[in-house]
Amino acid sequence: MDFSKTVKDLRQSFASGKTRSNEWRTAQLKGVIKLIQENEEVISEALYKDLHKNKAEAAIMELILCVNDAVNAINSLDSWTKPEKVSKGALYLMDNAYIIKEPLGVALIIGAWNYPIQLILLPLIGAIAAGNCALIKPSEVSEASARFIEEYIPKYLDKDCFKVINGGVAETTAILEQRFDTIFYTGNSQVAKIVMAAAAKNLTPVILELGGKSPVYIDTKTDLAVVARRLCWGKFCNAGQTCIAPDYVMCPKEIQDELIEKIKASVEEFYTADPKTSDSYGRIVNNRHFTRIQRLKQGSTVAVGGEEDEKENYISPTVLRDVKLTDTVMQDEIFGPLLPIVPVKDHTEAIDIINTREKPLALYVFTKNSKISQEFCDRTSSGAIVVNDTVVHGGLPTLPFGGVGNSGLGSYHGKFSFNAFSHDKPVLEKSLAMDSVNNIRYPPYTDKKLGW
Ligand code: NAD
Numbered sequence: 001m002d003f004s005k006t007v008k009d010l011r012q013s014f015a016s017g018k019t020r021s022n023e024w025r026t027a028q029l030k031g032v033i034k035l036i037q038e039n040e041e042v043i044s045e046a047l048y049k050d051l052h053k054n055k056a057e058a059a060i061m062e063l064i065l066c067v068n069d070a071v072n073a074i075n076s077l078d079s080w081t082k083p084e085k086v087s088k089g090a091l092y093l094m095d096n097a098y099i100i101k102e103p104l105g106v107a108l109i110i111g112a113w114n115y116p117i118q119l120i121l122l123p124l125i126g127a128i129a130a131g132n133c134a135l136i137k138p139s140e141v142s143e144a145s146a147r148f149i150e151e152y153i154p155k156y157l158d159k160d161c162f163k164v165i166n167g168g169v170a171e172t173t174a175i176l177e178q179r180f181d182t183i184f185y186t187g188n189s190q191v192a193k194i195v196m197a198a199a200a201k202n203l204t205p206v207i208l209e210l211g212g213k214s215p216v217y218i219d220t221k222t223d224l225a226v227v228a229r230r231l232c233w234g235k236f237c238n239a240g241q242t243c244i245a246p247d248y249v250m251c252p253k254e255i256q257d258e259l260i261e262k263i264k265a266s267v268e269e270f271y272t273a274d275p276k277t278s279d280s281y282g283r284i285v286n287n288r289h290f291t292r293i294q295r296l297k298q299g300s301t302v303a304v305g306g307e308e309d310e311k312e313n314y315i316s317p318t319v320l321r322d323v324k325l326t327d328t329v330m331q332d333e334i335f336g337p338l339l340p341i342v343p344v345k346d347h348t349e350a351i352d353i354i355n356t357r358e359k360p361l362a363l364y365v366f367t368k369n370s371k372i373s374q375e376f377c378d379r380t381s382s383g384a385i386v387v388n389d390t391v392v393h394g395g396l397p398t399l400p401f402g403g404v405g406n407s408g409l410g411s412y413h414g415k416f417s418f419n420a421f422s423h424d425k426p427v428l429e430k431s432l433a434m435d436s437v438n439n440i441r442y443p444p445y446t447d448k449k450l451g452w
Helices: 004-015 022-037 040-051 055-081 118-129 143-156 169-176 189-200 224-240 253-271 287-297 347-355 370-379 414-420 435-441
Strands: 096-103 106-110 133-137 162-164 182-186 206-209 215-218 248-252 301-304 318-321 338-344 362-366 384-387 422-429
Touching (some): 004 106, 004 133, 022 118, 040 143, 106 118, 118 414, 133 169, 253 318, 287 338, 370 384
Parallel strands (some): 215 362, 248 338, 318 338, 362 384
Antiparallel strands (some): 301 318
């Protein structure tokens, strides 16, 4: 497999300068919006095929997010692309100093399977807004969505500037041998190391959107009914296959029983007493992930759910109680509908536990006590922190979305996506007049001239 011609063609399109104008960028962004709006049914079918994703959930978690981001980019393009004046010291008073946002060039966007449309289109919106060309590699795991991307992107976007290649490890490995100006990768931390190593050969910058075990802490004095609903929604949408899904809960032991009761009630409210029959509940993407999640549960005590059906890759919303940090389920990111509860003494112990582990993508704290939430903010490190809710920070484009340490590198959404695909190029325009003021910097450096 040789993808050098594909990348060469993209490079030529970029060099032609066609991506530079805001008119072209706006037309492409409108193309993204049209692609979504004219094909909602087709997209929903693909997402249902891949993940049994409910149409409303697909709209909320994938499509509306992308449309809003594209509309925001169109409306903001003029201000984002305008040169940014900077302040100047006395030595530069006669000069112009500003920063221009330069497109990086040809971007590679590699998507993951859990939000297969959003994870391609959102970074693509940033790449377009910043004036780049892009090679797009959807995840082979979500096959129907990958086929949609391959078939429909060329129908709505500039074919010379955006190309899609479908394939698995072999194809991605071959693609990574090419030189790109930036690589935007979404997926797990192990593959991220492969991507970063390939990028290092050409000193290509990378944005890595990864995952990890995102913890939740629940304080004693809070409204557990509301907590349970927000927790269950964030955990069990897309059957737990969300990068920022709450991975595990820590709470003082005295509230564990009541919390379990409330979670059980929320699960029934959302998905009925038999979630398998609910149209609102998803499936595990494939058998490999089904057996992986199934194994994680072994040895733990099931408090809610625990049903499975391998034929359908179905695992019910499941809560595990009295989980210990050494249990299997606490070792790696779950990425499925298992919710372990780890009883702790208090929030201080929860903070200590978080700090002994890899930095998570998100941290959720449920408390009415602002001193406690502040302590989590001050004493822990995570991609994001949300107080009294889960997952929703991903929908606010004025907040950067990304990880830190093992959960990722760089961020995007809204203007952060534009920045992710731009180089901040400083421009200093000097005047040729009054060169005598520069005498002091020109040799010879005599004592007389320097006044020593
Ligand atoms: P995946 O299996 O779809 O892999 C992601 C991409 O990497 C695919 O396009 C795949 O082709 C490519 N790939 C796989 N193996 C490769 C290899 N050896 N060499 C080169 N490329 C390779 O998705 P996944 O990794 O299972 O995704 C799940 C992970 O992604 C979880 O950790 C989740 O938390 C994380 N995630 C993060 C975000 C975010 O925005 N931060 C979003 C979604 C998922």
